[in-house]
Amino acid sequence: MPESDEQQLFLGRQPILGRDQQLSAYELLFRTGGVAVTAEVGDASQATATVIANAFAEFSVGDALGPYRGFINVDQDFLFSDLIEMLPQQAVVLEILETVEPTPVVLERCRQLRVKGFSLAVDDVIQADDSYRPLLELADIIKVDVQQLSTEALAALVGKLKPLGKKLLAEKVETAEQMEICRGLGFELFQGFYFARPTIIAGRRLSPSQLTLLRLLGLLLEDAETSDIETAFKLEPGLTVNLLRLTNSVGSGMAVHITSLRHAITVLGRRQLQRWLQLLLFTNPKGEQTVSPLLQLAATRGRFMELLAAKANAGNRELTDNAFLVGIMSLMPALLGVGMPEILAQLPVPPRIVQALTAGEGTLGKLLALALAVDSGDMEIVEATLRDLPGIASRDINGALTQALAWANSLGVEARRA
Structure with missing residues (x-):
C-alpha cells in the first residue's frame, strides 16, 4: 500500500455483543482518508476490495481481531471480486448489503463462497418474502434492522425467520427497551449505539x-x-x-x-x-x-x-x-x-x-x-x-x-x- 497519506485506509469498528452483553465480534468499517475522500475513483468497489485486502495483509487486522470475527460489508461488485477470496475465512463474516438483489447468479456466488469456508450474513433485513428467502437460507447470520419495524412487525418477522435455523442479530439497537424486546424474541447477537456508546x-x-x-x-x-x-x-x-x-x-x-x-x-x-x-x-x-x-x-x-x-x-x-x-x-x-x-x-x-x-x-x-x-x-x-x-x-x-x-x-x- 502506498505510503502517502492521501491513499491511507482508516479502520473503524463497532462491537457486536452476545445475549450476556459479552463481546462477540466487530463490524469493521473501512474508509480512505485525505484527498481520496473526494477524489474520483474509476472502480469504487475494486478500490474497496483492494484496501480491505491490504488491511489484512499490511495492518494485520486479522491478528488484531484476536478471537473475534470482523463483519465486512459486501456490495454487488465486491461480492464478485477475486480479491474477496484473499480475506482469511476464519477471521471474517461477509455481510451482504441490502442493495444486493438475490438473483440466481448472486445465489450461486454465495454458495461458492460458503464452500470456500466463508460465513455469510445478510444486512438490514426487514422482510422475508419468497423472493428474498433463498438468500436468507444461505446466510449463517441474519441482521434485522429493528429501527425500521414496529414491535408487532418485528415479532412477526422473527416468527418467519426462526424456522430457518439461523442466528439472528438485532442491529441499530438504541435503547434499553429495544434490547429487552429483542432478547425476549430470541435474538442471539446485538449491535447498535446502545452498545457502541458505553451507556x-x-x-x-x-x-x-x-x-x-x-x-x-x-x-x-x-x-x-x-x-x-x-x-x-x-x-x-x-x-x-x-x-x-x-x-x-x-x-x-x-x-x-x-x-x-x-x-x-x-x-x-x-x-x-x-x-x-x-x-x-x-x-x-x-x-x-x-x-x-x-x-x-x-x-x-x-x-x-x-x-x-x-x-x-x-x-x-x-x-x-x-x-x-x-x-x-x-x-x-x-x-x-x-x-x-x-x-x-x-x-x-x-x-x-x-x-x-x-x-x-x-x-x-x-x-x-x-x-x-x-x-x-x-x-x-x-x-x-x-x-x-x-x-x-x-x-x-x-x-x-x-x-x-x-x-x-x-x-x-x-x-x-x-
Missing part, C-alpha cells in the same frame, strides 16, 4: 471491589508505601485473585508468573500495576467469565493514545503514560455513573490530565479527540485533529489501532482461560 454501564452502583480499586489507584498516584497498597488489596480477596490472574496474562509481556501481591508490585513495577488497576475497573468484579465491551474499549483507547503519544513526542515517557491514563479515564463516567469532575476529585492526577479530560486542551486533549473521532468514524475530525498533532501522520493511525486492538484482545483471551 450500557451508566448509573451502575459501584461494587466494593471498584471502590477499593479507586483507593488503590489513588495510593499509586500518591506514591504510597507498598505495605499500604498490600493492605488495601487484602480488603478484597476476590480483587486480589483477579489482579494476579491478569498480571499472569500474556498481556503483561512478562515471562514469569506472579505468585503474590508483593511479587506483583515488585516485578511489575508501579507503572504497570497502575495500568492493570485502571483496566480492572472495567472488568466484572465477581469474576464471571465474560469479556466486557467496556474493558475492550478502555484498553484499546488507552493503548491507542499511548502509541500515538510516542509518535508525537518520542522519548517522552511521561506523555505516553499520561496518554494511557487519559484514554482509560475518559470512559470512567460511563463505568461509574458519575461526572468527570467528581471522579477527578478522588484521584490526584496532574493538571494537564484534568485539562485534557474536562476541556480537551493540550496534546493529551487532542489525542483524546482523535481517539473519539476514530471510534465514531468521523474522518473529517480525524483529519482536522491530525493537523494539530505534528509528528503523527494518517498512516500511523491504523498501525496504532491494530496494535491496540491486539493488546486489548489479549486481555479477553486470558480472562476466558482463567
